[in-house]
Amino acid sequence: MTVNQDIAVFPAPVALPLTRPPFNYEKLDNGKMTPQKNSYMMCIGLPGGKTHEVQLDTGSTGIVLPTAMLTDSDGKLPADVICLGPAQIGYEPSGDVLSGCYYYVPSIRLGGVQTVVNGQTETQYAAATGPVVVFGVEYAGTADSPKANKVDLSEGMMGIGFGRPTLGCLIGTTAYQIGNPLMSVVTPAGGHYYQSYMLTASDANGSAFVTVGMMSTAFEAAYKGAALVKLTAGTPVEPTNAPKCCDCAVGPNPPPPPPAPPCWNSAPVSFSIKYGSGSDSTFNAAGSMLLDTGVDLMMMSTLTSPTATATNNWAQNLGGATITITAPSVTNAVVNYNFQLASASIVVQSDTVWPVVAAATGSAIAIEAPATFQPVNVTAIPGSNFVNTGINVIQGYNYLYDGEAGYVGFAPVTAS
Numbered sequence: 001m002t003v004n005q006d007i008a009v010f011p012a013p014v015a016l017p018l019t020r021p022p023f024n025y026e027k028l029d030n031g032k033m034t035p036q037k038n039s040y041m042m043c044i045g046l047p048g049g050k051t052h053e054v055q056l057d058t059g060s061t062g063i064v065l066p067t068a069m070l071t072d073s074d075g076k077l078p079a080d081v082i083c084l085g086p087a088q089i090g091y092e093p094s095g096d097v098l099s100g101c102y103y104y105v106p107s108i109r110l111g112g113v114q115t116v117v118n119g120q121t122e123t124q125y126a127a128a129t130g131p132v133v134v135f136g137v138e139y140a141g142t143a144d145s146p147k148a149n150k151v152d153l154s155e156g157m158m159g160i161g162f163g164r165p166t167l168g169c170l171i172g173t174t175a176y177q178i179g180n181p182l183m184s185v186v187t188p189a190g191g192h193y194y195q196s197y198m199l200t201a202s203d204a205n206g207s208a209f210v211t212v213g214m215m216s217t218a219f220e221a222a223y224k225g226a227a228l229v230k231l232t233a234g235t236p237v238e239p240t241n242a243p244k245c246c247d248c249a250v251g252p253n254p255p256p257p258p259p260a261p262p263c264w265n266s267a268p269v270s271f272s273i274k275y276g277s278g279s280d281s282t283f284n285a286a287g288s289m290l291l292d293t294g295v296d297l298m299m300m301s302t303l304t305s306p307t308a309t310a311t312n313n314w315a316q317n318l319g320g321a322t323i324t325i326t327a328p329s330v331t332n333a334v335v336n337y338n339f340q341l342a343s344a345s346i347v348v349q350s351d352t353v354w355p356v357v358a359a360a361t362g363s364a365i366a367i368e369a370p371a372t373f374q375p376v377n378v379t380a381i382p383g384s385n386f387v388n389t390g391i392n393v394i395q396g397y398n399y400l401y402d403g404e405a406g407y408v409g410f411a412p413v414t415a416s
Contacts, residue, residue, distance in 0.1 A: 023038055082254050097140070272323070356373060398410070
C-alpha cells in the first residue's frame with residue numbers, strides 16, 4: 001500500500017526508553033528466572049520535579065496517576081497545573097473504578113533514564129508531550145463503592161489507544177478531552193513529531209521498544225513483510241462530566257483545551273472458532289480488534305450466534321476449540337495466528353476463562369496467543385463483534401499506529 005507522506009516537515013523518529021523490556025525474565029535473588037508481567041513500563045517526569053513509572057496501555061487513552069504525583073508535600077499544585085473537574089474511569093476485565101479529578105498539565109517528559117553526570121545521578125528524558133489533560137486519582141474501588149480505598153501511590157497508566165471511549169470533562173461548553181499523549185510529542189526545541197508510534201517486542205537490530213514519529217512509508221521500508229490496514233474515521237464525541245467525588249476545586253480561568261487527538265475507529269478483524277469434542281462445526285464472524293498492551297488475555301464478544309437459540313451460544317462449548325484470528329480479513333490476512341483452548345475452563349478472580357494449551361503433545365503454542373481466553377457477554381462490550389487480542393500479538397508482529405494518516409501496520413517478527 002502506498003501512502004504519500006512528506007518527511008521534510010517532521011523531526012526524525014525518536015526512541016522512548018523503557019524502565020525494563022516488555023517481554024522478559026528477571027533474575028531473583030536465588031538465581032532462578034521468573035517471567036515478568038508482559039507490559040511496557042516507562043518513566044515520566046512531572047511538573048514540580050517528581051518522576052513516576054507508568055504502564056503504556058493501548059487499551060485506554062490518557063495519563064492516569066495518583067494526584068499526589070502532581071502536588072508538593074503540602075498537597076499544592078504547581079502554578080501551571082490547573083484542576084478542571086471531577087473524573088471517574090472504569091476498567092475491564094478487572095472491574096476497577098478510579099475516581100479523582102482532571103488536570104490541565106502543560107508538559108510531561110517521556111522516556112526517563114537515570115544517567116550519571118559529573119558524579120551526580122539525574123534523570124534524562126528523550127522527549128516531552130503536552131499540553132495534556134491528566135487524570136489525577138484519589139480513590140480506587142468498584143462501581144458500587146468507588147471511594148472504597150485511597151489510591152495506591154504506585155498506580156500509573158499512560159493510555160495510548162485509539163477508538164476508545166471519550167473521557168474528559170466540560171467547563172461550560174468547552175470540552176477538555178483526556179487524549180493520547182504520544183500524539184502530542186515535541187522536541188526540546190518545540191517541534192512536533194509525526195503523530196504515530198511503533199511497538200516492538202525486541203530492541204535488536206537497531207529497533208526500539210517504543211518509537212514515536214515513524215511514518216507508515218518508513219515502516220513499510222524498514223520491515224520485511226510489513227503491511228498496512230486502513231482505519232475508518234471515527235465520530236468525535238464530547239465527554240460527559242463525572243459525579244463529584246473529591247474536594248478538588250476547578251481552577252480559575254482554565255486555559256484553552258489541548259488539541260483533540262486523531263479520531264479513528266478500531267481496526268477490522270475476522271475470527272473463527274472451530275469447536276472441539278468431536279464437533280465439526282465452525283463459527284465465523286467479522287468485527288473490530290483492539291490490540292491491548294494492558295492485558296495478556298484475549299476477550300471476545302459477538303452479536304451473532306452459531307445457533308438461533310441463544311445470542312451467546314457460541315461461548316457454551318469451547319472445550320478443545322481452536323481460535324483463529326485474521327486481520328483485517330480472511331481474504332487479506334496481514335495478521336494470522338491460531339491457538340487451542342483447554343478442555344475445561346477455570347475461574348480466575350470470579351471470571352470464567354479458558355487456558356491456552358498446545359494443540360498436540362510436544363508442539364509449541366503460537367507466540368501471539370494469549371495466556372487465557374475469556375468470552376465476554378455482549379452487554380459488556382456493545383455495538384459489534386469484538387476481539388481484544390491482549391499484548392502477546394506484539395511478540396509475533398511489530399506494530400505501528402499512524403494517527404496522522406489513519407493506519408495500523410504489522411510486520412512479522414520472523415521476517416524482519
